[in-house]
Amino acid sequence: MNQSRIKTGTVWGVGLGPGAADLMTLRADRLIRNARHVAYFRKAGRRGRARATVDGLLHAEVTEHPMDYPVTTEIPFSDPAYNALLAPFYERCADTLAALAKAGEDVVVLAEGDPFFYGSFMHLYSRLGGRVPVEVVPAVTAMSGAWTATGQPVTWGDDVLTVLMGTLPEEVLAEKAGRCDALVVMKIGRHLGRVRRALDAAGRLDDAWLVECATLPEQRICPLAERDGDSVPYFSTVIVHGRGRRP
Numbered sequence: 467m468n469q470s471r472i473k474t475g476t477v478w479g480v481g482l483g484p485g486a487a488d489l490m491t492l493r494a495d496r497l498i499r500n501a502r503h504v505a506y507f508r509k510a511g512r513r514g515r516a517r518a519t520v521d522g523l524l525h526a527e528v529t530e531h532p533m534d535y536p537v538t539t540e541i542p543f544s545d546p547a548y549n550a551l552l553a554p555f556y557e558r559c560a561d562t563l564a565a566l567a568k569a570g571e572d573v574v575v576l577a578e579g580d581p582f583f584y585g586s587f588m589h590l591y592s593r594l595g596g597r598v599p600v601e602v603v604p605a606v607t608a609m610s611g612a613w614t615a616t617g618q619p620v621t622w623g624d625d626v627l628t629v630l631m632g633t634l635p636e637e638v639l640a641e642k643a644g645r646c647d648a649l650v651v652m653k654i655g656r657h658l659g660r661v662r663r664a665l666d667a668a669g670r671l672d673d674a675w676l677v678e679c680a681t682l683p684e685q686r687i688c689p690l691a692e693r694d695g696d697s698v699p700y701f702s703t704v705i706v707h708g709r710g711r712r713p
Contacts, residue, residue, distance in 0.1 A: 474598055475567040478574045479581040479591060481605025482519045485701070486681040489611065490519075494603050498523050501574040503566055505531035505559075507586050509538050515701070516576040531566075531573070533559045552589075560593035567598035579608040584631075584652065609650045611680040612703035615687055621648045623711025632657035632704075639664035648708030649674075659696035661704055670706050678702040 480497055483489040490498075498504070498520050508514025514532065524530075536551045566573050577587040581602050594600050609629065613620040621627050628646035630639060632654045643649055643665055651661055654676070665671040674690035678699050690704055 472568075472570040475570050475572040476599040476601055477563050477567050477590075477594055478572065479577050479587040479600065479602045480574050481577050481580045481585075481603055482516060483606040484579065484608045484611025484681045485515070485519065485679065486611075487519055487523070489606050489681060491603065491605060494605065495523070497574050497603065498576070499525065501525060501528060501572070503529050503531060503571050503573040504576060505533060505563060505573055506576040507533045507535060510534040510536075516578050519578070520576060531562065556589040556593060560590050560597075563590065564594060564597045577605075580605045583607050608680060608701065609652060609703055609705075612677040613650070613705045613707075615677050615680050615685060616675050616705055616707070618707050620650070620705060621708045621710065625708030625710035627708070632661045636660045636664050640667040643670050643706070644668035646706075647710060649704070649706035651704035653700065654698055654702040654704060655700040656697040658693065658698050658702075662690055662693075665690065665704070665706070673706050675705045675707075676702060677705060 478497055480494045481491070482494065483491075502525065504520075504524060506514055506516040508517060517532070536555050537548060563573050563575070575587055575590065577585045579585055581587040581591070582604070591600055591602070625647040627648045627650065628642060629650045629652065630642055632639075632651050639651070639661060649670065654661060662671065665674050671691050676688055676690045676693050676698065678684070678686040679701055680703060
């Protein structure tokens with residue numbers, strides 16, 4: 467077939483939601499079940515949470531394209547080597563996806579949480595623009611799954627919600643946590659001790675809840691002040707509920 471007559475495929479960034487497969491959108495479920503090419507990020511040597519989420523949903527003839535991170539938490543984000551390793555990795559991944567699309571194949575890229583909310587898919591999206599068609603399927607965010615698990619609304623009335631990363635410097639976490647209404651801290655992992663100290667310094671520790679692996683069978687919820695140790699699963703979230711205006 468003449469290459470010029472091949473219709474270009476689409477790269478789909480499909481949000482998987484907070485973790486439980488039955489919290490995916492109908493559109494995400496349909497695309498995943500019908501996909502002939504599925505790509506997903508994972509830590510080298512691991513299956514990956516995104517792939518585990520769709521276990522049992524993939525088509526029998528699907529071709530899988532795992533994308534193994536060259537580095538995750540082994541070196542600090544501030545180390546120049548971090549970007550030096552990840553930038554070419556994302557370029558290679560984008561090239562692979564673009565080549566499939568140009569050959570007429572649709573590709574579903576599995577994105578944990580929502581693709582446009584602190585997700586790795588954003589780095590592909592920025593590199594694929596103008597090269598091949600790219601579509602994004604939004605999803606329930608991981609933090610939504612976490613605050614729902616606490617059984618309390620996260621915001622009321624005029625509360626302002628602040629989202630912070632546990633990877634931020636301790637003094638930055640404390641300063642920002644001290645002047646917000648409702649608070650979500652994501653990417654806790656080995657930064658648990660730093661986050662706990664920062665919220666204590668901000669006077670918010672007694673109001674903070676830790677949610678580990680929200681929506682999954684291993685979900686665990688407890689007051690942050692009662693959680694010992696300096697690390698938890700990476701997919702853990704701290705929630706401080708707002709106390710705003712109510713009728």
